[in-house]
Amino acid sequence: MPGQVSDMTNDRRRPSQALLRISVRCGVAAALAIGPAVPAPAQSQVQAAQAVQQGQTMDFSGTWANRLHEDWVERAPGPHIGDYLGLPINDEARAVADTYQVSMQNMPERQCILYTSQYIVMGPQNLRIEQELDPVSGGVRAFQLSGTVDRPPHTIWMDGRAHPSPNSPHSAGGFTTGEWQGTMLVARTTHLKTGLVWRNGVPHSDQATMSEYYVRHGNVLTVTMILEDPVYWEEPFIRNASFELDPATRVLPEPCEPQVEIPRAAGEVPHYLPGANPYLREVADLYKLPFEAVRGGAATTYPEYAKRLRGTYAPPDRCPVYCCGGTGQATQNDNKASCRVDPPPAPARATPAR
Amino acid sequence: MRRLLHVLLAVAAVTATAAAQGRGGAAPPATPPTPPPTARASAPIDLTGYWVSVVTEDWRWRMVTPPKGDYASIPINAEARKVGDAWDPAKDEAAGNACKVYGAPGLMRLPGRLHITWQDDTTLKVETDAGIQTRLLHFGDWKPAGPATRQGDTVAVWEMRPARGAEPPPRFGSLKTTTTRLTPGYLRRNGLPYSDKTTLTEHWDLLRHQSGDQWLVVTTIVEDPTYLTRTWITSLNFKKEPDGAKWDPTPCLAK
Amino acid sequence: MMRRNLRLASASPLLLLGAMLAVGTASGIAQSPTGGAPRDALEVIEVRPNFHVIAGAGAHVAVQTGPDGAIVVDSGAGDRTADVVAEIRRITREPIRYLINTSHNVQHVGGNDALSAAGRSVIPTGGLNEIGAAGGRAPILAEEHVQAAMTAPTGETAKFPVGAWPTVTFSAELGETQKDLFFNREAILVTYQPAAHSDGDSVVFFRRSDVIVAGEVFDMTRFPVVDLASGGSLQGIIDALNRIIVVAVAPVPLTWQDGGTVIVPARGPLAHEADVVDYRDMLTIVRDRVQDLLKKGLSLEQVLTADPVKGYRRRYGADSGPWTTRMFIEAAYRSLGGK
Numbered sequence: 028m029p030g031q032v033s034d035m036t037n038d039r040r041r042p043s044q045a046l047l048r049i050s051v052r053c054g055v056a057a058a059l060a061i062g063p064a065v066p067a068p069a070q071s072q073v074q075a076a077q078a079v080q081q082g083q084t085m086d087f088s089g090t091w092a093n094r095l096h097e098d099w100v101e102r103a104p105g106p107h108i109g110d111y112l113g114l115p116i117n118d119e120a121r122a123v124a125d126t127y128q129v130s131m132q133n134m135p136e137r138q139c140i141l142y143t144s145q146y147i148v149m150g151p152q153n154l155r156i157e158q159e160l161d162p163v164s165g166g167v168r169a170f171q172l173s174g175t176v177d178r179p180p181h182t183i184w185m186d187g188r189a190h191p192s193p194n195s196p197h198s199a200g201g202f203t204t205g206e207w208q209g210t211m212l213v214a215r216t217t218h219l220k221t222g223l224v225w226r227n228g229v230p231h232s233d234q235a236t237m238s239e240y241y242v243r244h245g246n247v248l249t250v251t252m253i254l255e256d257p258v259y260w261e262e263p264f265i266r267n268a269s270f271e272l273d274p275a276t277r278v279l280p281e282p283c284e285p286q287v288e289i290p291r292a293a294g295e296v297p298h299y300l301p302g303a304n305p306y307l308r309e310v311a312d313l314y315k316l317p318f319e320a321v322r323g324g325a326a327t328t329y330p331e332y333a334k335r336l337r338g339t340y341a342p343p344d345r346c347p348v349y350c351c352g353g354t355g356q357a358t359q360n361d362n363k364a365s366c367r368v369d370p371p372p373a374p375a376r377a378t379p380a381r
Numbered sequence: 382m383r384r385l386l387h388v389l390l391a392v393a394a395v396t397a398t399a400a401a402q403g404r405g406g407a408a409p410p411a412t413p414p415t416p417p418p419t420a421r422a423s424a425p426i427d428l429t430g431y432w433v434s435v436v437t438e439d440w441r442w443r444m445v446t447p448p449k450g451d452y453a454s455i456p457i458n459a460e461a462r463k464v465g466d467a468w469d470p471a472k473d474e475a476a477g478n479a480c481k482v483y484g485a486p487g488l489m490r491l492p493g494r495l496h497i498t499w500q501d502d503t504t505l506k507v508e509t510d511a512g513i514q515t516r517l518l519h520f521g522d523w524k525p526a527g528p529a530t531r532q533g534d535t536v537a538v539w540e541m542r543p544a545r546g547a548e549p550p551p552r553f554g555s556l557k558t559t560t561t562r563l564t565p566g567y568l569r570r571n572g573l574p575y576s577d578k579t580t581l582t583e584h585w586d587l588l589r590h591q592s593g594d595q596w597l598v599v600t601t602i603v604e605d606p607t608y609l610t611r612t613w614i615t616s617l618n619f620k621k622e623p624d625g626a627k628w629d630p631t632p633c634l635a636k
Numbered sequence: 637m638m639r640r641n642l643r644l645a646s647a648s649p650l651l652l653l654g655a656m657l658a659v660g661t662a663s664g665i666a667q668s669p670t671g672g673a674p675r676d677a678l679e680v681i682e683v684r685p686n687f688h689v690i691a692g693a694g695a696h697v698a699v700q701t702g703p704d705g706a707i708v709v710d711s712g713a714g715d716r717t718a719d720v721v722a723e724i725r726r727i728t729r730e731p732i733r734y735l736i737n738t739s740h741n742v743q744h745v746g747g748n749d750a751l752s753a754a755g756r757s758v759i760p761t762g763g764l765n766e767i768g769a770a771g772g773r774a775p776i777l778a779e780e781h782v783q784a785a786m787t788a789p790t791g792e793t794a795k796f797p798v799g800a801w802p803t804v805t806f807s808a809e810l811g812e813t814q815k816d817l818f819f820n821r822e823a824i825l826v827t828y829q830p831a832a833h834s835d836g837d838s839v840v841f842f843r844r845s846d847v848i849v850a851g852e853v854f855d856m857t858r859f860p861v862v863d864l865a866s867g868g869s870l871q872g873i874i875d876a877l878n879r880i881i882v883v884a885v886a887p888v889p890l891t892w893q894d895g896g897t898v899i900v901p902a903r904g905p906l907a908h909e910a911d912v913v914d915y916r917d918m919l920t921i922v923r924d925r926v927q928d929l930l931k932k933g934l935s936l937e938q939v940l941t942a943d944p945v946k947g948y949r950r951r952y953g954a955d956s957g958p959w960t961t962r963m964f965i966e967a968a969y970r971s972l973g974g975k
Binding site: 118119120121122123126131136137139140141174179180192193194195196197198199200218220221232233234257258259280281282283284285293294295296298300301 | 679681689691874875878881886888889890891892894898904905906907908909910911913914916917920921924925928942946947948949950951
């Protein structure tokens with residue numbers, strides 16, 4: 028039949044029922060909220076409103092495993108120092124990132140500072156999502172995205188509340204409100220603290236705002252983020268992460284207690300003076316890339332830039348490092364020049380018959 | 382008892398008479414059923430237009446040719462590695478296989494532009510300027526058949542909540558496509574292979590940003606029992622452009 | 637008048653909805669003296685149930701309340717003091733008992749006279765003693781250098797009216813580096829920070845409320861003002877921030893909880909320890925860059941050209957206004973020994 032449509036709703040209105048029940052089918056949450064006996068016209072209006080709400084919602088509840096099938100190097104072992112490939116950052120951001128020493132992270136006062144909520148798509152962590160339902164309408168009042176190692180909890184308020192004023196404190200999780208566009212959850216976050224987008228020091232400021240789009244197709248959840256930051260980013264930065272529903276995945280918060288790892292003078296801040304960072308050309312040298320490309324910038328993300336490189340760029344003969352990361356062919360931290368060949372499993376010994 | 386039987390018989394007779402009148406009486410003529418809307422008419426989202434890839438992910442593996450042996454992020458098996466390690470772009474070029482990375486699973490990851498139009502009411506056409514390729518997405522009762530091709534055979538379906546009663550057609554939904562019957566090709570420019578047993582599933586979602594920008598996000602799921610240990614899941618971003626002024630057809634490049 | 641609950645983002649949804657509904661009255665929007673267009677309303681942020689910050693009257697004004705009365709830290713620029721007093725009256729019916737100044741910067745002391753007059757000394761009969769002010773007004777507490785900067789010897793014209801002068805001081809030169817109070821069942825520590833924004837800075841720590849009012853050493857909207865003429869220095873500001881970091885407590889070990897010590901900056905969003913760490917790190921890096929350039933013998937103009945604030949200019953700098961990026965770099969240069 029032309030225009031075949033797959034029905035994603037779970038429309039089981041029963042006007043005579045006086046039972047509140049929540050059910051899930053094919054990934055769609057449907058709430059049956061029927062109040063006490065009321066005259067038929069008013070009751071059908073309530074049900075119509077609830078049905079519209081029901082049909083526009085998607086159930087994102089569950090534990091979602093981050094598969095790291097893109098940017099495994101940057102998300103798992105971490106980006107090389109000076110690697111700003113594909114990031115539409117400006118000169119200010121480059122200056123901050125060039126100054127950055129990873130050693131800053133072991134300053135006791137920085138050890139327990141979390142990444143901000145943009146790290147949901149930038150980082151390697153898994154995700155657990157729970158929904159808070161309004162007990163009367165059955166609609167989703169908030170989504171709670173759990174915090175985990177290095178990442179804060181992230182609440183998406185669906186009840187139409189206003190964002191706080193600019194003078195209100197910021198947090199690592201930010202303040203987020205959401206709305207439905209069909210079965211897509213669209214969220215907007217303000218009040219983020221200053222944070223790291225990449226672990227090599229690429230920053231976003233506390234003026235950044237973030238739009239998120241949550242889309243579920245079966246057991247795959249795609250989260251798209253658009254980060255806007257007038258301080259450090261040339262244009263909106265779009266990024267996604269895809270997660271797979273996996274009840275066996277662990278998503279646990281991790282307590283943090285700062286310790287002195289490297290003795291320093293009080294108030295000492297490790298950093299590179301301008302021009303003194305010796306590692307900025309590492310990626311360009313490893314992969315024979317033009318240094319200009321490694322410095323990032325909006326222009327380097329468009330096809331026109333690929334065309335500029337065509338004909339002039341020749342990669343190294345072999346992959347130099349992290350060649351099999353995330354493939355299952357090597358450990359996560361494998362940095363050998365070539366992938367290790369796993370020996371076949373030893374055959375089971377036959378047990379002699381008694 | 383006899384009186385009850387007479388009543389029942391009378392009722393049955395009246396009913397039969399009424400039914401007979403209905404069958405042979407002045408019933409209104411049957412109206413032909415309204416044909417269901419076409420895929421184009423029922424589209425919940427408008428994917429037509431020009432879209433540019435914005436490569437902020439996997440830059441090193443998409444904007445340039447990665448080095449031989451660079452397989453990071455893809456769940457490959459030993460056989461895939463063996464084939465990838467034997468990649469020789471000069472041989473591909475000499476054998477007329479310069480377009481091996483431009484098959485559907487690899488094509489969408491290349492930097493370039495899409496031009497999406499309706500070829501007819503049940504077929505969406507996706508053209509790429511990278512490699513000058515065309516994909517046809519077939520709605521309706523399309524059954525993949527015929528020989529395998531570089532772009533394979535794609536079945537498309539809209540996923541959306543149907544309109545209820547007098548509600549206007551929904552404005553939200555997404556496109557799901559399933560592509561099979563692919564000739565072998567490359568997932569990456571450095572010769573990482575996919576086989577002819579590959580199934581490519583894509584979910585095409587339209588994101589509307591508050592700035593007015595529109596984004597097409599394509600979640601791609603590649604299944605290949607020959608070369609992958611499990612499904613490979615990625616997502617690609619395309620930004621809508623006002624027109625085709627930057628359309629730049631470029632032939633296939635083997636490297 | 638706009639009220640904002642600090643805990644908007646962390647309380648339960650029902651409480652938050654209730655808080656949102658509990659909007660204050662529509663007053664606080666005052667006509668200017670010339671009868672022109674209404675000015676922006678002051679913003680009142682509840683930090684704790686007994687601690688509020690009033691924004692929009694110059695530098696932030698902090699108010700601790702309780703049965704003993706209101707303790708106010710700084711008084712704003714002076715042109716909105718009536719509105720500030722009105723907001724305090726909405727927060728508490730108790731009188732203003734003490735005004736504490738973090739420096740003599742006009743953005744912090746401009747409303748001293750009117751606020752003190754609106755208050756009531758803890759000594760009902762008034763009198764000229766240490767914990768009172770003549771006429772029963774609320775006393776004004778500050779480090780002695782603040783008093784020196786605001787007053788003038790007999791026969792000379794002071795920059796501020798008599799009623800604005802601190803009436804209770806402590807002297808760092810005499811070894812008094814901290815003044816302690818206990819009000820509303822809370823220890824209040826007023827700690828001197830030498831040669832910071834000026835030579836008379838104090839940072840005020842409300843121990844039970846877990847709030848630090850930082851004054852001009854910490855400004856979320858711009859590079860800190862280094863008042864060289866009043867004995868300020870970049871290193872002194874960094875030392876003050878380091879001290880705040882030591883005193884402040886982050887939400888550890890349960891890092892997923894919002895919370896920890898709240899630091900009230902001179903301007904801009906209320907902060908936590910992590911924000912002070914970012915600001916301190918930024919200033920330390922700038923200091924190190926300027927020192928490196930000084931070691932190489934660069935002149936001021938050459939240092940300006942080298943742009944030692946690169947990476948932070950867009951966030952904290954300004955090309956015009958009362959405190960520009962150039963002014964900050966020059967002050968940093970000179971305070972680090974540049975000629």
